[in-house]
Amino acid sequence: MIDYQEVLSRYRPTQEEENKLKIISDDIIRKINSICRSRGLRAEAVIVGSYAKGTNLRDGDLDIFIAFDRDYPEEIINTEGLHIGHAVIPNGREKYAEHPYVSGEIGGVKIDVVPCYKMSFGDKKISAVDRTLLHTEYVNGHLDEKGRDEVRLLKIFTKSIGVYGAEARTFGFSGYLCELLVIRFGSFENVIRYFSKAKGRVLIDLDERFRDPMVLIDPVDPDRNVASPVSLESLSRMKIASKMFLSSPDEGFFQIEHNGKNVQYHDRGTCIMIYSLPKPDLTDDVIYPQVYRFRSVLQKIMESHEIRVISSEIDVSDRIYVLIETPACAEERIRVHTGPPVDTDNAVDFVNSWKARDRSRGPYIVADRLYVDVFTGQRSIEDIVRQEIFNYSIGKNLDRFKKSMEIMKFNVGMKSLPVLDKFFGADVFRK
């Protein structure tokens, strides 16, 4: 059996940390409210996020919203929000979500001060940030002290198996989703039991508008699926982790920090190429979709040369890395070139033009389509990618780095790289 109290004692904030968070947050709230009064603003500070809901883990952040009356125009809350943010966080940096906000650190605690509109249940929603106020209210109204620790256990479990976080890096379970799951099913173990038995799409709420792998409707906004970021992979990981945990409960499912496991690079008799770009100074949610696109462009280039992709991996650390594994490092001598379907107007031209050209064989027909086997120049994959990457967009922030793309060919003796560690260490869970 797992000693849940022991697990919690490792990851729940210490009394000392709680005291510090309280002192810092009380202080900031006092300052914000005082500034609002002195500037005659109808606005007040609100603590949100996991600290406000009592579901925070050790070394967490503080999220403080400045909630403005709803009749202020957007420009006012933007400029006043930044002004107040800078006033309460010395050396804070401006960031941008739905409104601009100020982010910084006080006494070792990461703090965001974000302006928003005051909301009540049933109000027409203004933005995701505004909705957060209602989430805090809802969770505090539905979780007792015991429930908060159950949420903490679920967060630790999902972190441990690599499915915690809704952002593009993970496409997993948000903190709010963990809270709603515990509210819905009553306890951490009930949630795990539920996922261990789930088959196919996980429809906790039946709502045909959503085609996501998992659906749980936001109790404060019936038009929103809280589980919509959860990818099929993350859901699969959660299902099998739940089964494995129930069949043999293991402390390993409550280990957020994994020792870098001993990954052995070895020869797979294949060609592993690593494409690397500088990492722009942008948030994960902006970078990751472009990294996925970069990978899919590389896969498309391989496909267009009939080069089979065996596997791939991505990593965003000091730089952006995409790994593509293929059977060999150059094109094969021949390539099956796919022509038009026979029903198209240019089918005859295809046949006539290829009959006059150098080729291995064909044109010939398979099913309803024309093909011809052509001789390739047996170019190296590196040459092909260096040339053809310019025919594709890999996202507005990455496109300008195409020229400085670095291409490495894996060999067993090469220096360690996170993308290679991820590739060779591929696991059911991202431990």
Next chain:
Amino acid sequence: MIDYQEVLSRYRPTQEEENKLKIISDDIIRKINSICRSRGLRAEAVIVGSYAKGTNLRDGDLDIFIAFDRDYPEEIINTEGLHIGHAVIPNGREKYAEHPYVSGEIGGVKIDVVPCYKMSFGDKKISAVDRTLLHTEYVNGHLDEKGRDEVRLLKIFTKSIGVYGAEARTFGFSGYLCELLVIRFGSFENVIRYFSKAKGRVLIDLDERFRDPMVLIDPVDPDRNVASPVSLESLSRMKIASKMFLSSPDEGFFQIEHNGKNVQYHDRGTCIMIYSLPKPDLTDDVIYPQVYRFRSVLQKIMESHEIRVISSEIDVSDRIYVLIETPACAEERIRVHTGPPVDTDNAVDFVNSWKARDRSRGPYIVADRLYVDVFTGQRSIEDIVRQEIFNYSIGKNLDRFKKSMEIMKFNVGMKSLPVLDKFFGADVFRK
């Protein structure tokens, strides 16, 4: 422009051949009817097939049916049919279709004498052979002399592009289908124009019971699609040949005998293996389905080792040949082994068992399924096939030859083989 009369003069039977066919068939019919009378059988001889319909090409066969009254039991028509067949064809051999029959040669003409039941339009059909009587009647009632030559042109055209014949060797257009097409569209060129414009499935008759690529309902049997043997490939070939012929009419579309074209064997940088079995003394319609099965078993074996099949070819001549082309002649060093979906009961066992075994990486999850990359023994394809062919059935007449299967590895200098000629000479049309 094509001189159709010149084409017909090359392939229509000569006056001499017509005279010979008439003398032979009149003689056989007289003999059969005389035997029937002397044995008191209510039966009579009928000429069927393309000769009876006047749509025959040069050097064709004679098909003569003995039509029995419908109240005879099957045993009688079988034994009497064989008796009469042997009496009129000295040295005839017994063959078996729906009834047993006698096949042989007289004066250089191949002749089949086949027993069947007398049929009228609307009768409940007894067999495909019986239906043939009605086909002869229908075609003779709907084609004049000009129409018969139009059918001959269509037969020559379809033979020339390799789509003539409904049997398993070709999966193409039967003689009866050619006749019905000319009856339906009025002339050879109208048929060609129709196919040159056809897109997708060719539904000359709309009948949702049939899911074949082409549908034309038998006018003497509304439950039968005369075009059902036509494969998607044959239909595609007919469509593009029609387009090409109309865009530039060429005598080549009326050349049944193609000079073996000069096929160059060359190195494709791949591994081409040829698997060969003795050819049993059976009809094409029995052998071909088993040859297709043999090929699909070889493809399945490759697939189960994650070996990509680039292309394949079959040939039935002195022996049975199946050619399978792959990137290399041995397994790759690693193989992506597909595990169960995470939703299945054995998913956890899969993970646990592989964690204890030698492997390159994994188990890991893609979408909703588990995978593990395993090291193969890098066995040669020949070894793999020799061992694993015994796990599959390749048809009741071929299974016993598995042990004596010959396996050849292609090299540029090897002796000519029909299957290699077909492979390297692959063309839009089977010229």
